[in-house]
Amino acid sequence: MAYDKFEVLTSTAYPLPIENVDTDQIIPARFLKATERKGFGDNFFRDWRYDKNDQPIPDFPLNDPKYIGSKILVGGKNFGSGSSREHAAWSVYDFGLRCVISSFFADIFRNNCLNIGVLPVQVSPEFAQKLFDAIYSDPKTEIKVDLPNQTVTLMSTQESEQFEINGYKKGNMLNGFDDIDYLQNIKEEIKIFEAAQEIY
Amino acid sequence: MGKTLFDKVWDAHVVRKIEDGPDVFFIDRHFIHEVTSPVAFVGLRRRGIDVMYPEKTFATADHNTPTWNQHLPVADPLSANQLSALAQNAEQYGISHWGLGHRNNGIVHIVGPENGITLPGSTIVCGDSHTSTHGAFGAIAFGIGTSEVEMVLSAQCIMQPKPKKMRINVNGELGFGVTPKDVALYIISQQTTSGATGYFVEYAGDVFENMSMEGRMTVCNLSIEMGARGGMIAPDEKTFSYVKGRKHAPKGSDWDKALAYWKTLKTDTDAEFDAEFTYHAADIEPMITYGTNPGMGMGVTGVIPNAEDVEGGEMTYKKSLGYMKFNEGDQMLGKPVDYVFLGSCTNGRIEDFRAFCSIIKGRKKAENITAWLVPGSHKVVDQIKEEGLDKILEEAGFVLREPGCSACLAMNDDKVPAGKLSVSTTNRNFEGRQGPGSRTLLASPLVAAATAVEGVVTDPRTLIIA
Numbered sequence: 250m251a252y253d254k255f256e257v258l259t260s261t262a263y264p265l266p267i268e269n270v271d272t273d274q275i276i277p278a279r280f281l282k283a284t285e286r287k288g289f290g291d292n293f294f295r296d297w298r299y300d301k302n303d304q305p306i307p308d309f310p311l312n313d314p315k316y317i318g319s320k321i322l323v324g325g326k327n328f329g330s331g332s333s334r335e336h337a338a339w340s341v342y343d344f345g346l347r348c349v350i351s352s353f354f355a356d357i358f359r360n361n362c363l364n365i366g367v368l369p370v371q372v373s374p375e376f377a378q379k380l381f382d383a384i385y386s387d388p389k390t391e392i393k394v395d396l397p398n399q400t401v402t403l404m405s406t407q408e409s410e411q412f413e414i415n416g417y418k419k420g421n422m423l424n425g426f427d428d429i430d431y432l433q434n435i436k437e438e439i440k441i442f443e444a445a446q447e448i449y
Numbered sequence: 450m451g452k453t454l455f456d457k458v459w460d461a462h463v464v465r466k467i468e469d470g471p472d473v474f475f476i477d478r479h480f481i482h483e484v485t486s487p488v489a490f491v492g493l494r495r496r497g498i499d500v501m502y503p504e505k506t507f508a509t510a511d512h513n514t515p516t517w518n519q520h521l522p523v524a525d526p527l528s529a530n531q532l533s534a535l536a537q538n539a540e541q542y543g544i545s546h547w548g549l550g551h552r553n554n555g556i557v558h559i560v561g562p563e564n565g566i567t568l569p570g571s572t573i574v575c576g577d578s579h580t581s582t583h584g585a586f587g588a589i590a591f592g593i594g595t596s597e598v599e600m601v602l603s604a605q606c607i608m609q610p611k612p613k614k615m616r617i618n619v620n621g622e623l624g625f626g627v628t629p630k631d632v633a634l635y636i637i638s639q640q641t642t643s644g645a646t647g648y649f650v651e652y653a654g655d656v657f658e659n660m661s662m663e664g665r666m667t668v669c670n671l672s673i674e675m676g677a678r679g680g681m682i683a684p685d686e687k688t689f690s691y692v693k694g695r696k697h698a699p700k701g702s703d704w705d706k707a708l709a710y711w712k713t714l715k716t717d718t719d720a721e722f723d724a725e726f727t728y729h730a731a732d733i734e735p736m737i738t739y740g741t742n743p744g745m746g747m748g749v750t751g752v753i754p755n756a757e758d759v760e761g762g763e764m765t766y767k768k769s770l771g772y773m774k775f776n777e778g779d780q781m782l783g784k785p786v787d788y789v790f791l792g793s794c795t796n797g798r799i800e801d802f803r804a805f806c807s808i809i810k811g812r813k814k815a816e817n818i819t820a821w822l823v824p825g826s827h828k829v830v831d832q833i834k835e836e837g838l839d840k841i842l843e844e845a846g847f848v849l850r851e852p853g854c855s856a857c858l859a860m861n862d863d864k865v866p867a868g869k870l871s872v873s874t875t876n877r878n879f880e881g882r883q884g885p886g887s888r889t890l891l892a893s894p895l896v897a898a899a900t901a902v903e904g905v906v907t908d909p910r911t912l913i914i915a
């Protein structure tokens with residue numbers, strides 16, 4: 250089992266309504282030097298969280314005591330664009346988040362999240378706006394992400410929206426399995442495929 | 450209904466389809482480097498699994514290597530640690546490894562094609578998003594995360610839903626001073642950084658047909674910057690003659706068989722795309738970016754648009770211009786620049802050095818400019834010397850460095866200091882990409898060269914004698 254199972258998560262959320270947040274912001278390249286998957290949470294959004302003298306920037310949402318401890322981040326459109334570094338998804342997880350909500354995700358980042366147990370939830374731009382408004386008016390607002398039913402609900406108003414995830418990935422998340430477990434079980438089939446290949 | 454080039458290659462690599470899930474997708478060639486692979490090997494060991502086909506994976510060190518004194522031990526202990534992890538993993542599992550100083554060493558997306566590892570119709574992945582470069586050969590090539598690196602090592606497959614298909618046509622003749630980099634930056638400026646998310650792009654039209662293999666690599670390289678999974682161009686005679694005779698390319702009767710197959714790799718006339726766009730070569734100028742994503746680009750003679758005239762939120766736009774210390778309405782031409790970087794898998798090939806030299810020849814580097822010229826591989830270095838370009842550079846006051854990714858992502862010592870402005874031939878102008886606080890303008894090698902000799906952002910067309 251690769252990571253903790255994901256079923257229903259109810260939590261407050263960090264708001265980050267900036268568009269096109271790229272993976273260089275989520276985890277700057279200079280922190281990619283580890284040879285183990287450890288400690289990436291400390292450098293999550295490093296250059297937006299800390300100033301030049303390594304002092305926390307108080308008004309950045311991830312530093313704001315109002316939101317600390319949330320397990321969900323609500324991000325702006327086109328979240329996670331840029332590089333393929335899985336370190337970005339690791340830093341999300343290591344920071345303590347299990348779910349990112351956005352009206353649009355970059356492909357590789359979304360994939361990487363699903364592979365390591367962070368649930369990317371894509372909602373309509375209108376619903377995303379409702380979430381931001383609700384969080385800003387009350388930072389204690391809770392959001393419920395229900396994976397079995399594929400719904401995301403704003404608890405204060407009970408407004409809810411369906412989200413999409415393919416059945417296979419959903420099964421993985423619910424069980425805490427990953428693709429490597431799956432592939433190990435079909436190795437014979439892969440060998441036959443390989444043997445039939447003529448050119449490469 | 451006919452098939453697209455992408456369909457043909459994709460469908461030939463599906464091992465198994467999972468209902469309501471991804472395809473089990475077979476990978477022919479896998480590149481690894483020191484930054485995104487170590488954790489994958491840790492995973493393999495933890496699970497106690499072996500590398501399934503070590504001969505299909507190729508390791509090269511590039512992301513955090515120094516571009517100076519490569520014969521000395523790497524000073525940064527963390528980088529040295531990653532480099533030695535790569536070497537040890539390659540050794541332990543029997544993977545070919547081109548480490549620092551090896552004749553074949555260089556940026557992964559440059560050495561792959563150079564050595565004939567990149568073949569038409571193949572599937573190629575690497576833990577680096579610019580793997581899309583290899584699509585120039587009619588391959589399906591894209592970047593993957595470290596979990597997927599582990600999948601490929603352990604089972605030679607990844608699990609991928611098939612992306613949607615987009616075709617981008619560019620027809621006509623490119624203007625004077627307009628390079629493949631400008632074509633790509635133009636397309637991205639039209640598509641924005643998310644316009645092609647969820648798609649795999651095929652580039653078609655006479656602009657790409659007339660482009661060299663190097664130019665096609667530059668274009669496919671930048672596909673990811675509009676959100677696309679990758680980009681590809683149908684292989685043709687140019688492709689075949691580039692591949693022929695290279696180290697890992699098929700030989701003899703294998704070549705004949707491969708060639709016959711490769712010639713079938715074209716989009717059928719009745720095939721359909723999920724989206725299609727057509728642009729005109731005549732509309733493309735030498736380009737420059739002004740913001741903090743590659744979609745924020747314009748013709749080099751243009752002015753920064755007002756927030757209300759661009760798509761997307763005003764707050765994000767203003768934050769971006771604030772970081773760059775620019776204002777709406779500013780012109781880029783004439784802005785004093787501190788650094789010029791020529792290199793990366795986008796523009797670190799021989800043609801890029803030729804282009805750069807065509808401008809600086811007989812001129813001098815401006816005093817205010819620190820220039821980093823970093824060839825993509827040792828083979829590029831050799832060719833630079835063979836063609837005497839090194840002499841031209843030297844006479845103009847430039848120094849050639851040793852190959853690697855360098856200031857493309859600034860994991861080594863080549864970092865642009867905070868607040869400094871850099872004109873760079875790379876692929877990303879994100880905040881801090883070239884070093885914390887650095888400000889990056891993306892441009893072609895011609896614009897970079899013109900800027901390097903003038904000291905301010907310069908339209909190369911004013912320096913070329915037509």
Ligand code: SF4
Pocket residue numbers: 511512556557558577578579793794795853854855857858876
């Ligand atoms: S040059 Fe830049 S984009 Fe290319 S492989 Fe290196 S880090 Fe990645």
